[in-house]
Amino acid sequence: MAESVLLHICCGPCSLYCIDDLKRNFDYEITGYYANPNIHPYEEFMRRRGSTVKACNAKEIPLIIEESYNIQKWKKWEGSNADRCKMCYTVRADMTAKKASELGFKYYTSTLFVSPYQNHELMKEIFEETGNKYGVKFLYRDFREGFRQGQQQARELGLYRQKYCGCIKSLQGE
Numbered sequence: 596m597a598e599s600v601l602l603h604i605c606c607g608p609c610s611l612y613c614i615d616d617l618k619r620n621f622d623y624e625i626t627g628y629y630a631n632p633n634i635h636p637y638e639e640f641m642r643r644r645g646s647t648v649k650a651c652n653a654k655e656i657p658l659i660i661e662e663s664y665n666i667q668k669w670k671k672w673e674g675s676n677a678d679r680c681k682m683c684y685t686v687r688a689d690m691t692a693k694k695a696s697e698l699g700f701k702y703y704t705s706t707l708f709v710s711p712y713q714n715h716e717l718m719k720e721i722f723e724e725t726g727n728k729y730g731v732k733f734l735y736r737d738f739r740e741g742f743r744q745g746q747q748q749a750r751e752l753g754l755y756r757q758k759y760c761g762c763i764k765s766l767q768g769e
């Protein structure tokens with residue numbers, strides 16, 4: 596069996612360049628994993644879910660969808676914005692590494708690493724630690740150089756492109 600990577604996908608547009616990069620640089624089987632309980636409101640969760648389905652179809656990779664949705668954790672957050680994002684990265688890293696471990700993937704990574712707007716170095720630490728916790732290797736990629744290229748592909752494919760990060764606090768501008 597070829598080695599395999601479970602790619603956490605935050606939304607369709609962010610996934611396009613990441614999938615291209617992984618295909619270009621590795622001979623691994625790639626499976627997408629949509630797991631974003633942070634997204635608010637639910638209609639937005641479904642829009643990003645929809646763009647992810649379209650992106651994976653366009654790139655011809657299989658996709659696993661996690662339907663769980665949890666506004667309370669983000670809505671009731673009382674700590675700093677930085678700590679909230681840390682929690683949010685950790686939740687999604689944990690879901691993905693756990694799923695990768697259960698399904699026998701050797702590697703895992705995330706399309707969050709394409710975003711120039713996230714705390715890249717903090718995510719790197721969290722994904723490294725979480726991979727160790729579940730015995731799955733974190734495949735680190737700095738996808739950021741392809742951010743604009745991915746967004747251009749998303750326009751060409753007619754994918755929905757959101758204007759805020761995702762949680763209720765980010766929707767409210769916090």
Ligand code: SF4
Pocket residue numbers: 633679680681683684760761762763764765
């Ligand atoms: S701003 Fe983005 S990364 Fe931070 S908690 Fe909200 S959805 Fe998560």
